[in-house]
Amino acid sequence: MRKDKNNGSTGGNPPVRLGQAGAAAPPEAGGADPLAPPEGARLNLAVATRDGLRLDAHLGEARSLRIYRPGPFGPVFLEERPTPPPGAGRWAALAAALQDCTALLVNGVGGSPQRTLEASGLRVLVLEGAITVALGTLFAGEEPGPLEHHRPFKCGESCAGPGGGCGT
Numbered sequence: 001m002r003k004d005k006n007n008g009s010t011g012g013n014p015p016v017r018l019g020q021a022g023a024a025a026p027p028e029a030g031g032a033d034p035l036a037p038p039e040g041a042r043l044n045l046a047v048a049t050r051d052g053l054r055l056d057a058h059l060g061e062a063r064s065l066r067i068y069r070p071g072p073f074g075p076v077f078l079e080e081r082p083t084p085p086p087g088a089g090r091w092a093a094l095a096a097a098l099q100d101c102t103a104l105l106v107n108g109v110g111g112s113p114q115r116t117l118e119a120s121g122l123r124v125l126v127l128e129g130a131i132t133v134a135l136g137t138l139f140a141g142e143e144p145g146p147l148e149h150h151r152p153f154k155c156g157e158s159c160a161g162p163g164g165g166c167g168t
Contacts, residue, residue, distance in 0.1 A: 042121070044069045044078065045138060046098050047131055048106040055127045055134060058108035060086075067101065068135055075135040095120035105134055 046065040048057040064082045068075045084093040091113040098104060103123040114124045127134050127144055137144050 042100060042102045044101045045075075045135060046081075046101045046104045046122075047135070048104070049131060053131060055105055055107050055129055055131060057106065059083075059104070059106045059113055059124075060108075060110060062106070065098070065104070066131075070139040075132065075139060091116035092120075095122060098122055103138065105131075105138075 045068050047055065047068065048059055048062040048065055049055060050057045050061075052066065062083050064080045066080050067078045069078055070076070081097060084090045084097070094113070095117050098117075099120075101122060103125055104117060105125050105127050107126065107128055109124055109126060117124050125134075125138075125144070134144055
């Protein structure tokens with residue numbers, strides 16, 4: 001179950017679906033890679049982290065996001081992508097940079113970035129705990145358990161920022 005972003009109650013959001021993840025693309029004539037994802041599939045997950053091990057970064061503070069995809073033996077780290085600098089259009093630019101991702105895992109997020117990212121088709125999950133546990137759960141097609149869910153958070157409660165991201 002996932003906590004609702006506004007009040008911490010259990011939301012009715014569907015589980016993360018990773019396109020055709022878990023099923024290899026059908027082999028085609030011509031020697032196509034049978035393990036390649038279907039074209040246009042959003043299989044990857046983006047993670048905001050400071051230490052690379054835990055879901056411990058608020059989206060507005062994240063200077064980069066780690067990108068993972070499902071592999072035959074568990075999550076596979078693909079790359080680290082920089083986040084756009086604070087300012088107008090930051091969240092739309094981030095949504096464009098994450099078009100290959102199904103979900104973004106963060107420790108906290110403000111309302112404006114969450115709305116912008118979710119409008120682009122990216123699911124935003126506010127979680128805490130070990131990255132490997134959350135990724136394994138999501139790549140298995142399951143919802144994160146109660147230990148992975150983060151306490152309710154409201155952007156601006158612990159800062160005086162204008163909502164353009166931490167540091168603005």
